[in-house]
Amino acid sequence: MRKTGVISGISGPVVTVKPRQPVYMFEVTRVGSSGLLGEVIRIQKGSVYVQVYEDTSGLAYGDEVVFEDDLLSVELGPGLLGGVFDGIGRPLRTLGEEGIFLPRGANLPTIGSETVYPYLPALSPGDEVNPGDVMGRVRENANFTASVMFPPGEAPGRVAWRADEGEYSPREAVIRLEDGREFSMVQRWRVRIPRPVSTRLPLEVPLLTGQRILDTLFPIPLGGAAVLPGGFGTGKTVTQQSLAKWCSADVIIYVGCGERGNEMTEVLEEFPELVDPGTGGPLMNRTVLVANTSNMPVAAREASIYLGMTLGEFYRDMGYNVAIMADSTSRWAEALREIGGRLEEMPGEEGYPAYLGSRLAQYYERAGRSRSLGSPGRIGSITVVNAVSPAGGDFSEPVTQASLRMSGAFWALDKGLAQQRHFPAINWRQSYTLYDEMLTPWFREALGEEWFSLKAFMKEVLEKEQSLLDLVQLVGRDGLSEGDKWTLFLAELYRVLFLQQNAFSATDASFPLPRQRDLLLVLKELNDLAEAFLARGGFFEQISEFPLRAELLRLRESEEEDLAGRGAEWCTNLSEKLASLEVMAG
Amino acid sequence: MGLSPDRITVWLERDVLRIPVGDSLVGRIFDGKGEALDGLPSNFAPLSLPVNGAPINPIRRSSPDIYVETGISALDMMNTLVRGQKLPIFSGAGLPANELAVQIVEGANIPGSADPFLVVFAAMGITRREAQYFMEAFRKSGALSTGVFFLNLASDSVVERLLTPRLALTAAEYFAFNRGYNVLVVMTDMLAYCDALREVSAAREEVPGRRGYPGYMYSDLAELYERAGCVAGLPGSVTQIPIITMPDDDMTHPVVDLSGYITEGQITLDRSIQEKGIYPPIDVLPCLSRLMNKGIGKGKTFPQHRAMADQLYACYARAREVERMRLIVGDDGLTSLERTYLTFGGMFEKNFLAQGKEGRTLAASEKIAWKCLSVLPASELFKLPESYVAENMGREGGRS
The missing domain is CATH 1.10.1140.10 (Bovine Mitochondrial F1-atpase; Atp Synthase Beta Chain; Chain D, domain 3)
Known part of the structure; x- marks a missing residue:
């Protein structure tokens, strides 16, 4: 049965709806005649509040809303690396073919079906398959081989048929179980829910960045988290881009969260030209860009960091070391504040919602090093480097402070150093790392x-x-x-x-x-x-x-x-x- | 005023606000809601575009990388403006931001290109006197007959003030991306715009953020600033010069701060430099042009441009630091090298920064920069390639 409702109020990206059937929290909705994507964020006295991931101008009182009976999800599969997606996972390259401006209400799958990928099966008929098991390997691009995993959350089964080695489109079935279930190389995951792992492991190997001050004085481990706060013009973006270019991770997820469009363009123009020291291929082949620039819809900005994290977890589960650069947490927090304000919530410090800290924790705690589910055994990690843009360059503001509590390394950018053109403008007196001790054995061994x-x-x-x-x-x-x-x-x-x-x-x-x-x-x-x-x-x-x-x-x-x-x-x-x-x- | 709920009817248009765009806009002056102010018939054109615009797909942008010469040494040499950039002027009350903006508009040209910039001017909440100054200056430079002008004066409606930059930018995008012009948009004063935003937000009883400004001000400003740029494969561009008055010269004020996070650098005017009688009173230390590296160097300006800018920054920062120290320890406590830096600092301000209303070519700026740098010993110029130093200072280096 289709669940529907009608619009009874609009305030910026927040739309109030009178539903005709019961709905649940974070249920995905389609709003208005152009089917704008949204999510239920509050249910109160017979009204439902929906945050809409697109510009709401042109919506009218009384327009129809459809509830989709699912949580916000993203498709995972071959074709992500080298791609550029908006905050809710729509491919910007495909959208770009339609015009220079972003259209509204576009409904495109994250993973296209046109390309075929070389696939090599790892299981045979009769094999038992459990969540997380590697069913096969797929050559995602010239420099990267991805695993095709049995989706976590699915019931185990026994293989009845599997595709032979060959080239397949992402949505073609590559395996069929005895109970009739079929799986392709694409799986869906709900972005706000962490993907499960087998066990969490201690952090002991550093993420090498090629940046002298970071590797020497303030190293972080694979699976660690660092914050990079700095006022405007102190070089946050340049530092993050340097890390994305040169750090020793296998996969880079670069989330442009409420920042400039030209910075995304810079990455798009430079990365295909630069050589990845690990594989010798272009850097773009190990990079996924999530671009929700400052002028793109604010609610999608809120979703973009969860999307980036989910993409990261997908590659971590294959056994890769993933680094996520998010620029910037402050813009994400401002999106929360803006939506909180529209809901007329009681504001906390500096107008940010009181749940800022706990939301941030839900994100940071998804970082770490872990053993993946399934066989063969794999160890992967997610390292988080988040930029923070404190208002007026004042580190005592809530977003910086909340981020500090969650992370283990603090790389403070200093306006004074930046004015002297001392770059990277990381202040060596203010910055710190809490990972020194756990990395000592590794450094002793290496150097x-x-x-x-x-x-x-x-x-x-x-x-x-x-x-x-x-x-x-x-x-x-x-x-x-x-x-x-x-x-x-x-x-x-x-x-x-x-x-x-x-x-x-x-x-x-x-x-x-x-x-x-x-x-x-x-x-x-x-x-x-x-x-x-x-x-x-x-x-x-x-x-x-x-x-x-x-x-x-x-x-x-x-x-x-x-x-x-x-x-x-x-x-x-x-x-x-x-x-x-x-x-x-x- | 004079409206009564009993007697008025509100008509809903069932459409978002649009502006007719076409060649007929050129040379016209409009008010903040797009109605003619110049006594000519009202604006009519076959194509009309929604003023809110739509975000440019990041995939379709191309990095701005073409050098724009403004004729101002502190910009051209140290904080280069690049075609398609958004570079605001941070000013204080009583500082000559308007003069500087006019000077940039007059001087701006792309070396090697014959087409001048098409000027789009959006005035938000400026006084009649300021508006007269701008219009008179544009009349003199000839921009008045080739540009498009939107004036929302201080006494005009604040709701229209929110529309003014959107009208201007929609016109700018049309000329840039439909018609292939290089458009230069001057927006003044962004502080008045944000105050209007606050006023309207308060009237709507929204939850206020910092200093009473609405929480969505960052997104709102980004909607305007992000409409600057270049598009891959298209000849035109939108370059923005917003002017922002810093209340009480406070760079951490929300309007200034948020703008700084969105724009690609800033040109900062400083009161103490103004008091030294220097025009333009640009304090180069907090200035920045983020896109500079892409527009300069070999084949674009001159190969050592970046190194030269870095060297000037390093030396001037040192000179300012020594100046501060001199106030504490006196002249006697300084080493001879430190005294040389003081001399450099003075020369830099008087010769390089101070240039009056006259435009300078980049080569002239380079020459003056060398005149200042050559008071320092060659060993201090470690950011520059040795051959370049030798060529400009002789083997011996300067006085030591």
């Missing part, structure tokens, strides 16, 4: 014990710089001791050479971890040489006459692999030069 002392030394120098700068404010630079002058200089070298990184330079955009250690080693060595020289009675001025910064920059930029060797050579060279300088007899 040796020395890594920790090099890291500690850099932190110490940066810390000392801060107190010295306070002193300089009082006495001026000339009033400092020679050793202190050197420390200030060294700290500047650390900032320019190590903490700053040029996302637009081909040689510097991504910096592998071993090279990070080598660079730290050179700087430490340089310090030892300088300190020995000063102890002999040398002056800081004598050292600063060498073009240290320029030479070190050249060393860093050089594309040769052997940074350690060349660094050592450079240090020996310098020590000879220092030895030849005359010093006052001490």
